[in-house]
Amino acid sequence: MDRRLVWPDLLNARDLGGLGSASGDETVWRRVVRADNLNKLAPAGVAAMVAYGVRTVIDLRDPRELERFPNPLAAAPPLGVVFVNVPLISDAEWEAIKDPARMAEGYVLTARLSHTNIANAFAALSDATPGGVVIHCHAGKERTGIVAALLLSLAGVSDETVADDWTASDAYLQPLYAEWLANETDPAIRAKRSEGFVTHAEHIVDVLTYVRRTHGSVEEYLLAGGLTTDQLERAKRRLSSS
Numbered sequence: 001m002d003r004r005l006v007w008p009d010l011l012n013a014r015d016l017g018g019l020g021s022a023s024g025d026e027t028v029w030r031r032v033v034r035a036d037n038l039n040k041l042a043p044a045g046v047a048a049m050v051a052y053g054v055r056t057v058i059d060l061r062d063p064r065e066l067e068r069f070p071n072p073l074a075a076a077p078p079l080g081v082v083f084v085n086v087p088l089i090s091d092a093e094w095e096a097i098k099d100p101a102r103m104a105e106g107y108v109l110t111a112r113l114s115h116t117n118i119a120n121a122f123a124a125l126s127d128a129t130p131g132g133v134v135i136h137c138h139a140g141k142e143r144t145g146i147v148a149a150l151l152l153s154l155a156g157v158s159d160e161t162v163a164d165d166w167t168a169s170d171a172y173l174q175p176l177y178a179e180w181l182a183n184e185t186d187p188a189i190r191a192k193r194s195e196g197f198v199t200h201a202e203h204i205v206d207v208l209t210y211v212r213r214t215h216g217s218v219e220e221y222l223l224a225g226g227l228t229t230d231q232l233e234r235a236k237r238r239l240s241s242s
Helices: 043-051 063-068 091-096 108-113 115-127 143-154 159-172 174-181 187-196 201-215 218-224 229-238
Strands: 032-035 054-059 082-085 132-136
Touching (some): 108 115, 115 132, 115 218, 115 229, 143 201, 143 218, 143 229, 159 201, 201 218, 218 229
Parallel strands (some): 054 132
16 A cells, blocks of 8 residues: 555655554554645545544644644634644754754754653644544654654664655655745755755664663653653554554
8 A cells, every 4th residue: 555645735644554563563554644734735635634534633833833834724623633733843942953053963953852842742642532643744754754753663663664754755745845946046055955855864763863872762762751651552552553
C-alpha cells in the first residue's frame, strides 16, 4: 500500500502505518497520519480525512503562525473531529535560533530546548479519543518529522527506516518549495534557499542519538519531559498491533 494519502489540497500527508519494526510486525495503518498544514484542505480533502477515520488533529504550529495562517476547520471542525494546538517550539528555542551559531546545532536544538513541548505533543497523542490522529505543522516536514521519528522509534522502527520517512517529504513538497522561491530574483539567494530545502537523513539520526545519549532511550526522554507512564504506554500502542 502507498503510505502517501491523496487529500486535496495537501502535499505531504502520509500514514505512519506499514513500516517494519524490530519485532517483525508492521506499524498499524490508519492510527497516525503526518501532514502539512490542514488549512489547505479542500472540501474533498476534508471528506477524505474524515472517511479515513481521523478523529483528532494535533497542530504543532506556534500561535503566531496560527494567526498568520489560520485553519478555518479548527474554528468549525467536521462532526466528530477535535482540533488541538500544541506548539512544538518553546520560547527558549525561538530565542536561541536568533543566534546563527545556535542554528548549527540543527534539530538537536529542538530536542534539547523544546523537550517539554515535545512531551506535551505526545501527551496530546496519547490522550486523543479513539480513532485516527493527524499530526501536522506548516510543511509537515521538520516539527512533524521529529514527533514522527520519536513515535516510530517507540514502535521499534529502525533508525534507517525513520530516516527514510524523514527525507521522503522533499519529493512531495517540491510545489511548495517552488512557491517559496517564486518571488526571489537574486540567483545567489535562490540557490542558498534551495539548498536549505534539502532534507538530510543524518539530521534526524542526530536527534535520536542525542536522545539516547542523554536519557538512555526515547521512553526515558519523554518521561523526563513530563509524559506519564500511562501516556507513554498509550503512545506506544498507537502504532503497535499488540
